[in-house]
Amino acid sequence: MNHFFESKHLLLNSKDKFLPNILLNNVIFGYYEGKIKILLKKLMIYDKWMLPEGFIYKTESVEEAAYRALKENIGIDNILLTQFHVFGEINRLYSKVDKNILNQRYVSIGYYAFVNYSKVKMFCNEKEEIRWFDINKLPKLYGDHNKIINTAIFEICKYINHIPIGYELLPEKFTMSELRLIYEAFLGENLDRRNFQRKMLSMGFINKLNEKSEKRGIKPTILYSFKKDKYMKCLMQFLKL
Amino acid sequence: MNHFFESKHLLLNSKDKFLPNILLNNVIFGYYEGKIKILLKKLMIYDKWMLPEGFIYKTESVEEAAYRALKENIGIDNILLTQFHVFGEINRLYSKVDKNILNQRYVSIGYYAFVNYSKVKMFCNEKEEIRWFDINKLPKLYGDHNKIINTAIFEICKYINHIPIGYELLPEKFTMSELRLIYEAFLGENLDRRNFQRKMLSMGFINKLNEKSEKRGIKPTILYSFKKDKYMKCLMQFLKL
Incomplete structure (x- = not known):
């Protein structure tokens, strides 16, 4: 079975376990050698990078799903995940090509997190790749994922004049x-x-x-x-x- | 057909047109005689008041659905609706009794709006009632709707120290x-x-x-x-x- 059919098969088989039409995307920020990094993932069946995503089991809350997805993607759960916006345009994800693959509309709930770069483990298999990208040098992204990232940054900027950011990103002692x-x-x-x-x-x-x-x-x-x-x-x- | 079966019938008949498992709730604030008011609705089949809700047609964006619902409920569309949070607990809505009626889980997207009290038209039929309540004297609310209202107020408080509120609530000239x-x-x-x-x-x-x-x-x-x-x-x- 090739990747395309295998993924479709997996999704169809588990579709009764998940809420249909809703998923979440985690925008994960790290800091390494003077640069802010964002974690992205690429499925072999697509040619574009995307934010790590998670589906929501019918038996878990949306927040539980966000934390589970984070743990499954990077092995971290003991951090703050903040929900910031819902992305609900009709054609936010699928191009004509993609429509042939999944043919489904998803409303996406955005969460962001700051993580300690050195503690992240990349869990992936031969069907996907996961990698850090410099916030100023992001590759071409899937669907509206650029908008999701920009909205997360905008939301963070709303409070950094009141409460500093950087605690999770910097070492304990910093300049x-x-x-x-x-x-x-x-x-x-x-x-x-x-x-x-x-x-x-x-x-x-x-x-x-x-x-x-x-x-x-x-x-x-x-x-x-x-x-x-x-x-x-x-x-x-x-x-x- | 009684209300119970009629509502169920309507929902079952239109369910293929809407995204399943997602809805939105509008927290609508008005101002009248020195008091902040919130618009609530009561379906005859329930004993509790609730926030006006909207389902999302498969053919419209989440934002379009929020504006459509507002227009359907109070005849207003030319105002600012702000999305503020998603409510996704498993048992956020249904009590044992409710489970018998709709038996479905909904993730709810919260929007708030400030409206001119005098321009609101209450559209309702014999199966529902819609009414303004003083923000300090809310009745017992359905599911987690108290939490939705409190979260909306919290989000508004985040910016009223930077940008005043009241423009949509007060008359053109105010003290x-x-x-x-x-x-x-x-x-x-x-x-x-x-x-x-x-x-x-x-x-x-x-x-x-x-x-x-x-x-x-x-x-x-x-x-x-x-x-x-x-x-x-x-x-x-x-x-x-």
């Missing part, structure tokens, strides 16, 4: 430049170094440490850490989780 | 006390009169008019109006509509 790079990637603009530092410290979620980074070839720089408890409390209150 | 009453209803707390006025004016969305209200028995009070263009532009940017 102000590393934090600024993350902001710049999400906001899509360069930020003034001094203003940024002043603002971050005045928000009250970050400790200045009595330590400096000692990377070879770089001038020692002050290190910072998150006030984890305060940060998590405010973030969850803002997101109402 | 600062009327605007403050709306804030107090959403925030669930009393606000200092002077601080509130200073804050509202500094946000830059409101004009102080050279006119005073002249209600009999009340001291003449300064009137204000919204800077409509600026307000709508910022709001739509914030909500990314």
